[in-house]
Amino acid sequence: MAPIIKIEGLEKTYDNGFQALKGVDLDIHEGEVLALLGPNGAGKTTLISIICGLARATGGKVTVGGHDIARDFREARKLIGLVPQEMSIEIFEKVQPNVRHSRGLFGKPRDDAYIEQILKQLTLWDKKDNRIRELSGGMKRRVMIAKALSHEPRILFLDEPTAGVDVELRKEMWEVMSELKKSGVTIILTTHYIEEAEAMADRVGVISQGELLLVEETNTLMKSLGKKELHIELETPTDSVPPALAERGVELGPNGETLVYSYDTAAEHTGITDILSDMRKAGLRLNDISTRQSSLEDIFVDLVREQKRKEEEDAA
Amino acid sequence: MNWRAIAAIYRFEMARTFRSIGQSVISPVVSTSLYFVVFGTAIGSRIQTVEGIEYGAFIVPGLMMLQMLMQSVSNAALGIYFPKFVGTIYETLSAPISVPEIVAGYVGAAATKALMIGLIILGTASFFVDLQIAHPLAMLAFMILTCVTFSLFGFIIGIWADNFEQVNLIPMLVITPLVFLGGAFYSISMLPEAWQTVALFNPVVYLVSGFRWSFFAMSDVPVGISLVAIAVVLVACLAVINLIFRTGWKLRT
Numbered sequence: 001m002a003p004i005i006k007i008e009g010l011e012k013t014y015d016n017g018f019q020a021l022k023g024v025d026l027d028i029h030e031g032e033v034l035a036l037l038g039p040n041g042a043g044k045t046t047l048i049s050i051i052c053g054l055a056r057a058t059g060g061k062v063t064v065g066g067h068d069i070a071r072d073f074r075e076a077r078k079l080i081g082l083v084p085q086e087m088s089i090e091i092f093e094k095v096q097p098n099v100r101h102s103r104g105l106f107g108k109p110r111d112d113a114y115i116e117q118i119l120k121q122l123t124l125w126d127k128k129d130n131r132i133r134e135l136s137g138g139m140k141r142r143v144m145i146a147k148a149l150s151h152e153p154r155i156l157f158l159d160e161p162t163a164g165v166d167v168e169l170r171k172e173m174w175e176v177m178s179e180l181k182k183s184g185v186t187i188i189l190t191t192h193y194i195e196e197a198e199a200m201a202d203r204v205g206v207i208s209q210g211e212l213l214l215v216e217e218t219n220t221l222m223k224s225l226g227k228k229e230l231h232i233e234l235e236t237p238t239d240s241v242p243p244a245l246a247e248r249g250v251e252l253g254p255n256g257e258t259l260v261y262s263y264d265t266a267a268e269h270t271g272i273t274d275i276l277s278d279m280r281k282a283g284l285r286l287n288d289i290s291t292r293q294s295s296l297e298d299i300f301v302d303l304v305r306e307q308k309r310k311e312e313e314d315a316a
Numbered sequence: 317m318n319w320r321a322i323a324a325i326y327r328f329e330m331a332r333t334f335r336s337i338g339q340s341v342i343s344p345v346v347s348t349s350l351y352f353v354v355f356g357t358a359i360g361s362r363i364q365t366v367e368g369i370e371y372g373a374f375i376v377p378g379l380m381m382l383q384m385l386m387q388s389v390s391n392a393a394l395g396i397y398f399p400k401f402v403g404t405i406y407e408t409l410s411a412p413i414s415v416p417e418i419v420a421g422y423v424g425a426a427a428t429k430a431l432m433i434g435l436i437i438l439g440t441a442s443f444f445v446d447l448q449i450a451h452p453l454a455m456l457a458f459m460i461l462t463c464v465t466f467s468l469f470g471f472i473i474g475i476w477a478d479n480f481e482q483v484n485l486i487p488m489l490v491i492t493p494l495v496f497l498g499g500a501f502y503s504i505s506m507l508p509e510a511w512q513t514v515a516l517f518n519p520v521v522y523l524v525s526g527f528r529w530s531f532f533a534m535s536d537v538p539v540g541i542s543l544v545a546i547a548v549v550l551v552a553c554l555a556v557i558n559l560i561f562r563t564g565w566k567l568r569t
Contacts, residue, residue: 049569052410053409054406054568055568056569074412078412080410084403088407089402090399090404093328093331101324101327104320104321104324104327105320105324105325105407105408106321107318107320107321107411107412108320109320147407
């Protein structure tokens, strides 16, 4: 199946010379949830802005549903709904007319039944006649989502949908996203909450300094890059790891109170039972055992750190 | 053509106008009444007639022109500056709308409001003076042309402006003096000869003169020249707007 969004060699250099995107290639498939992760200033918002028509690319090509975003901008933009990062909303306007206005902007005929459906889905229906300034922050954000959905887009961009919102609202936003995904909408979200990507995304893309470092299925990524650590708490601290254990890669934890062993869960043989029997042979008694899985956050930090290291090497 | 988008922008902007309909209408009515008291009564008692027209009636086209120019420029400037300021412009820029459509929506709404206020002033004036309009259709055409042209100009100001002071600066610092010096309250034939020549460089002279012709069938400059002058300003504004959107200046990075 052809990707719903195809990005080829996308480049963006701002007037001040800052290169925000350095040749990004990415295919986004219909119906998926793609999370773009990256530190501040990585180029996530620039990427979205170009696809949605807020910024102009200085190189490369993007098609949305097969339509070039520059040449066939009308057809391309009709497919897209955008919820920007900033809370940008006309506060003096009422909820329902404002959402209706958005639909009109995208050239769709008035459809009150559809607007009602969206407002109900986002639990905004009983606020429909309120002025937007009377709503809470979370409600305002919902109005922005309703506006983005008002023209029945097939793709929804959510730029940092949960930045600066409380835990409860974040959970609500996730529910909204799952609902949308179920209805077949392709969702691209940027975030720096790793937890969010882990919970929501089918695939994760990591952007740093204008480059797409990787795009991978969330599960695969967790499996292939995820490591597990076994922490063995000792009854009495030791000052050195017995040679048999050291050979297997066991290291001494802080103050010699624990032994730490990193292993690959995907491997055929983890070596845990061997370590435990070696410990008994070496006369070490244990208090407790725990395991810790590396999160997407660790993976992400590693990736970005590695990129920095490479650049420093190149510079040297 | 995305007609629905034009209609959506137009309705949205008009809704903004009607939300503050009180101040939109009261302020021009009050200021017009003040002008009548000051110019019409105080000065009019000494001037009486200009070129055979009662002074109170003579200043009506100028007064309307003053308010319509101010309103056109500031409505259109604010109309586009405000979404830029609060960030809601993102929606218009990401919608499937072309430049002429965006301009038609915003400028159409700003011009409509200015036109409404022009008519309200005409109504207010009719309480103070006896008015006979020689060419009503020409008058209306002049009003529409003026409102559209200066709304386009205001639209440019709104895109250019980086803060609210700048939005107000041009109407205050440019439009008001040009109108006052452009023969809104006198015939430029009353000026010393040297100043008459200077006045001819003021585009508002042509607007006021042509507009006054539609009322009294007399004018400082031939009405054809007035039309050409408006057309020149109109085309210049359209050219600048086209350039702004082609380059994305101040709108798209």
